[in-house]
Amino acid sequence: MIKDSIIEVKNVTFEYSNSEKTKTVIENFSLNIVRGSFTVILGHNGSGKSTLAKLLNGLYKPDSGDVLVDGINTKDEKYELEVKRRVGMVFQNPDNQLLASVVEEDVAFGPENLGLSPQEIRNRVDSSLKAVDMYDFRKNAPHHLSGGQKQRIAIAGIIAMEPECIVLDEPTAMLDPKGRKEIIKTIEKLNKEKNITVILITHFMEEAQNADRVIVMNDGAVYADDTPINVFSDAQMLKNVGLDVPQTTELLLSLKNSGFNVDTKNISIEETADTILKAFHSEGI
Amino acid sequence: MQPILEVKNLTHTYDESTPFSFDAVNDVSFSVFQGEIIGIIGHTGSGKSTLVQHLNGLIKPSSGKILYNGTDIWEKPKEIKKIRSEIGLVFQYPEYQLFEETVYKDIAFGPKNMGLDGEELDKRIRDICSLLEINNEYLDKSPFDLSGGEKRRIAIAGVMAMNPKVIIFDEPIAGLDPIGRKSVIKMIEDYRKRYNATVIIISHNMEDMAQLADKLLVMNKGKLIKFDTVANVFGDDQTLKSIGLNVPIVTKVFSNLKEKGFPVSKKIFTIEDAVSYLLELKERGEHFA
Numbered sequence: 001m002i003k004d005s006i007i008e009v010k011n012v013t014f015e016y017s018n019s020e021k022t023k024t025v026i027e028n029f030s031l032n033i034v035r036g037s038f039t040v041i042l043g044h045n046g047s048g049k050s051t052l053a054k055l056l057n058g059l060y061k062p063d064s065g066d067v068l069v070d071g072i073n074t075k076d077e078k079y080e081l082e083v084k085r086r087v088g089m090v091f092q093n094p095d096n097q098l099l100a101s102v103v104e105e106d107v108a109f110g111p112e113n114l115g116l117s118p119q120e121i122r123n124r125v126d127s128s129l130k131a132v133d134m135y136d137f138r139k140n141a142p143h144h145l146s147g148g149q150k151q152r153i154a155i156a157g158i159i160a161m162e163p164e165c166i167v168l169d170e171p172t173a174m175l176d177p178k179g180r181k182e183i184i185k186t187i188e189k190l191n192k193e194k195n196i197t198v199i200l201i202t203h204f205m206e207e208a209q210n211a212d213r214v215i216v217m218n219d220g221a222v223y224a225d226d227t228p229i230n231v232f233s234d235a236q237m238l239k240n241v242g243l244d245v246p247q248t249t250e251l252l253l254s255l256k257n258s259g260f261n262v263d264t265k266n267i268s269i270e271e272t273a274d275t276i277l278k279a280f281h282s283e284g285i
Numbered sequence: 286m287q288p289i290l291e292v293k294n295l296t297h298t299y300d301e302s303t304p305f306s307f308d309a310v311n312d313v314s315f316s317v318f319q320g321e322i323i324g325i326i327g328h329t330g331s332g333k334s335t336l337v338q339h340l341n342g343l344i345k346p347s348s349g350k351i352l353y354n355g356t357d358i359w360e361k362p363k364e365i366k367k368i369r370s371e372i373g374l375v376f377q378y379p380e381y382q383l384f385e386e387t388v389y390k391d392i393a394f395g396p397k398n399m400g401l402d403g404e405e406l407d408k409r410i411r412d413i414c415s416l417l418e419i420n421n422e423y424l425d426k427s428p429f430d431l432s433g434g435e436k437r438r439i440a441i442a443g444v445m446a447m448n449p450k451v452i453i454f455d456e457p458i459a460g461l462d463p464i465g466r467k468s469v470i471k472m473i474e475d476y477r478k479r480y481n482a483t484v485i486i487i488s489h490n491m492e493d494m495a496q497l498a499d500k501l502l503v504m505n506k507g508k509l510i511k512f513d514t515v516a517n518v519f520g521d522d523q524t525l526k527s528i529g530l531n532v533p534i535v536t537k538v539f540s541n542l543k544e545k546g547f548p549v550s551k552k553i554f555t556i557e558d559a560v561s562y563l564l565e566l567k568e569r570g571e572h573f574a
Contacts (some may be wrong), residue, residue, distance in 0.1 A: 044462040045432055092460075146329060173460045176329040176489050177531055203462045244463040247492060247534035247556070254560045260567075269534065273541035276563065280547075283567065 006165050006197045007033040007056055007087070012065035014051055025051045026220040028065070033199060035164070038191045040208035040228070041201045043217035044242040049201045052217070053169045056199065057087035070164065085114070088158030090168040094150035103145075103153055104129065104138040110161045128156040131194065132186050148179025152186055159190065165197035166190070172204065180204070205232060205246045209267060216241060233265040248272040255279070287355055288316035289483050290340065290372075290451060295349035297335050309335040311507035312349070319450075322477065322484045324494040324515070326530060327504030333487045334377070336504065337453050340485070341372035353451075370399050373449030377456045380428075380436035388431075388439050389424040395447040413446045416479055417472050434465030438472065445476050451483040452476065458490060466490075470497065491533045495519065495554040503530070520552040535559050 009031040015024045025048045033039055043049040054060040055067050058074035067074045069083045091097055100106035104125050111121045129135040132152040142150055151171055158166055168187065172180040184207050191198045200207065208214050214231040216224040218241040224231055232238070235245045235253055245253070252264040252272060262279045266272050297310040310332045317323055325333050338344045339351055342358050342365040351358050358368045376382070385391040389410060396409050414424070419442055423431075428439055437457075444452065454473065458466045470493060477484050488494055494501060494515070501518040503511040505528045511518055518525070522532045522540065532540075533554050543549040548566070553559045 044464055045434055170460075178328060178529055242462070242464040248538065251535055251538065251556050251559055254556050255563060258560050258564055260563070269537045269541055272538045273545060273547075276538070276542060277545060277547060280567070283570075 004035050005032040006035040006070060007031075007199075008066075008068040009052075009055070010066045010068070012055060012062040012067060014055060014060060014063050024220065026055070029221065030065075031215070031222070033165070033197060034212075035197055036191075036195045037213060038188070038198045038211045039200070039213045039215060040211040041199065041215045041217060042203060042205075042208065042231075042243060043201075043223075044203065047217045047241070048220035049217045050169050051220075053089065053167050053199070053201055056165075056167050057089055058083045059089070085161050086164045088161055088163040088166045090151070090154050090158060090166065090171050092170045092173050094147055094154055094174070097154040097157075098142040098150060101141055102138075103134065103140050103142055106142060106153055107138075107156045107160050110157055114161065124160045124162070125156075128160040131159055131190060132156045133182075146179060147175045148182040151175065151179065151183055155183075155186060155190075159194075159196075163196065165199065167199045167201070169201045170203070171200075172202065172207065180207070203243065205244055208232075216243070229265055229267060232267050235264075286318060288352075289319045289354060290317040291350075291352040291355075292316075292336075292340070293350045293352065295336070295339060295351065296347050297332075297339065297344065298347040299335075301347065308347075308507050310339070310346075313504075313507075313509045314349075315502060315509060315512050317451075317483055317485065319483050320477070320481050321500065322486065322498050324498035324501045325485065325487045325504060326489070326491070326494065326501060328529060331504040332507040333504050334455055337374065337455060337485060337487060340451070340453055341369050341374045343369070343374060370395075370447050371449055372451040373444040373447055373453065375441055375444050375452065375454045375457060377459060379440035379444075380433065383428040383436055383440055386427060387425055388419075388428050391428050391439060392424075392443045392446050395443050399447055409446055409448075413442055416475055417442050417445065434461050434468065437461065437465065437469060441469065441472055445472075448480065449482070450480070451485070453485040455487045456489070457486065458488065458493065466493070473497070491519075491531050492535075492555075495533045503528075515554065516552055519554050 009029060012026060012029045014026040015022050041049050055062060058080060061075050069086050072079045072083055074083050098106050107125045107128055108121055111124050129138055132155050134152050134156060142153055172183050187198055187200060188210055190196045208228050211228055214226060214228050215222055216231060223241055224237055232246050232249055235249055238245050246267055248267055249264060252262050252275060255262050256264055260279045261282055262275050266275050292313060292315050295310055295313045296308055298306055298308050300306050313336060327333050339346055353368060383391050392410050393406060396406055401409055428436055457469050473484060476482055498515055501515055502509060503518060511524060519532050519536055525532055535556055536554055539549050539553045553562055
């Protein structure tokens with residue numbers, strides 16, 4: 001086991017097949033996720049990122065190769081529950097993940113299945129709801145909440161299992177900008193304060209700004225693996241794999257092409273403005 | 286010139302005469318002219334979807350009117366079906382509504398219900414597919430074998446195959462990746478150009494709105510709070526901020542520049558605007574500090 005990695009993916013191949021054809025989605029894929037890190041996985045639809053997510057907690061088993069969670073092989077049926085408790089999954093559509101008619105009952109569902117004492121379940125439900133800032137809504141009905149609030153309840157349900165790692169598969173795709181911000185803020189907080197390892201799959205660039213590491217997937221393989229700033233400033237690479245270039249990078253690149261002397265390795269609004277100022281000052285204007 | 290669509294004092298109350306009664310749309314009035322692209326922005330729950338569902342008679346106003354070419358769409362309730370074929374509505378996640386065995390049959394569903402058949406129906410489908418660059422080889426496939434983005438395109442083609450004069454989209458690009466998004470935007474532009482159609486789009490993507498729309502309609506808590514050109518709406522970032530909406534990223538960069546003492550004398554919404562404005566400043570070489 002590599003020191004300090006929570007998840008190791010070793011030479012994994014995975015294919016979908018029906019009676020007519022077989023499609024290899026992931027081929028000879030390897031990846032290590034460091035404990036406590038915040039990793040973002042980007043890729044267009046069909047790049048294999050959702051399949052990868054489902055391999056990480058044993059929902060899918062590799063056709064060849066291995067996935068180790070805390071050293072446990074996801075193929076080992078004896079430890080199936082252990083793997084799923086350690087790596088929680090949050091999906092795209094919040095409506096498909098909530099089942100109880102009261103928020104706190106929904107969050108309690110996972111811990112109840114772990115066979116914990118009622119007091120322990122109570123403690124976990126309360127602290128999870130507080131962690132996602134939804135404690136005040138504990139007696140509400142989930143279907144009366146906004147999309148962002150529902151998605152936070154889904155996350156609370158996962159945290160209540162006290163996982164080492166959370167994998168989120170496009171958790172904000174169906175939310176409005178406000179809901180998206182709420183979710184990203186929650187995820188970043190869990191990563192920093194509770195030291196939960198986060199793997200976030202998304203195609204919104206701005207959600208990756210504060211990540212430790214960005215992995216770009218294409219055709220079931222790693223196409224780029226670097227810091228957010230290095231990935232986002234490589235406009236050509238992003239375009240090659242059909243991803244958006246952040247607006248700020250696009251602006252700086254357009255300026256550069258029009259003869260401005262600007263450093264294009266900036267992604268925040270503040271840095272971009274400063275870069276433009278600097279370019280004008282260097283012209284003596 | 287007569288507007289193609291006029292909304293007059295439209296109010297829609299949900300759960301009327303119960304303790305839960307609330308106005309999802311509250312006294313909204315505006316006019317749309319043929320060929321315009323109108324963007325509707327606002328938070329989830331601001332009444333956008335309820336508003337557009339009135340425009341083709343899908344739901345009835347609690348009070349107020351919708352005029353299409355000067356006539357109240359509810360004047361003859363029996364003819365509402367005709368209104369629905371002239372004013373097309375593409376729902377959120379329309380791909381969930383695909384159900385036929387083949388892509389061809391799914392696209393044919395709408396025009397068939399309008400009474401088209403035989404060669405006329407076939408020609409209609411071939412025409413719309415060639416305009417929207419839907420390859421012939423797709424037509425015999427099951428829609429369920431397609432990717433999410435492709436399914437969305439087919440669902441939209443099904444509405445466009447009815448040749449509506451006005452076409453309304455409720456978040457047509459939500460949940461799509463960049464490639465899917467670009468292809469849906471291109472479909473909308475191509476359709477509008479070919480038929481000089483009127484387009485109304487609900488979206489949260491301010492960059493796309495800045496590119497596409499002629500005018501923006503801002504909804505907040507069931508009320509229309511602004512209906513103006515893109516420049517005037519994004520120019521008033523205080524109003525947008527106060528209701529928690531974003532302006533395009535490029536506009537934010539220029540607000541930040543202005544705070545830093547840079548001479549920004551006009552509002553910038555797109556990258557093209559930004560580059561040409563900065564080039565102009567550079568050429569003038571004016572001093573500032």
